[in-house]
Amino acid sequence: MELTPDDTSTANAPKKAVITSGANSGSGSHIVNGYDDLGNPDPTMIETFTTLPSVNQDALRAFADYSFDELGNNEVDNYLSGKTSFWKDPPANTQPWIIHVAGDLKVSGNRYVFGIIFVEGDEVDIAGSARIHGVIYAPNATISTEIHGGGNPGDQPVMGQIIAGTGGVYARGNHADVQLVEEYVDAFNNFGGDIVDVEVVSGSWKQS
DSSP states (O other): OEEOOOTTOOBOOOSOSEEESSOOEESTTOOOEEEOTTSOBOGGGEEEOSSOOOBOHHHHHHHOSEEESSBOHHHIIIIITTOOSSBSSTTTOOOBOEEEESSOEEEOSSOEEEEEEEEOSSEEEEOTTOEEEEEEEETTOOSEEEEOOOSOTTSOSEEEEEEEOTTOEEEOSSOOEEEEOHHHHHHHHTOOOOEEOEEEETTEEEEO
């Protein structure tokens, strides 16, 4: 199957670490911490808007390299564990990995996920020392996007950006940090590209 890029394969996300359409909160004294692209703490990196950025969701689905019913530890271990970069074309770094999740994202332990992650479910949960290097786009996350904040405090649980729905982002632990990575947001805002030879695999499909 071959698809031609669509000129509207774009988004208009601002350069913020966290963008939600609901309140951000935490358990006890825990809060969601935003950092700028240089790694400096910056509360202005966390924004709540009435509406989320405009994103061509159909194009994101079409251009996805991987598509899962749910994205959990098994999917990461079986399909994504060999990925070590947000980019699939180093050193040119022009094409990000794109992952489509029809349901929820729940990842824990010492696991890394790279790329643009489009989550259509209502819940995102990042626990333990799990790390996301990319953009989490979860517009339907009405329950919450939880960050438990485990692992090395100097290693942010999310490097890139979170865009979440009315459930907001919830700090479950004391290390609920999200650092903006501007080049990841730029890639998200211009994610279009060719898809050739889509291969169906059990429980998902992926680009070969």
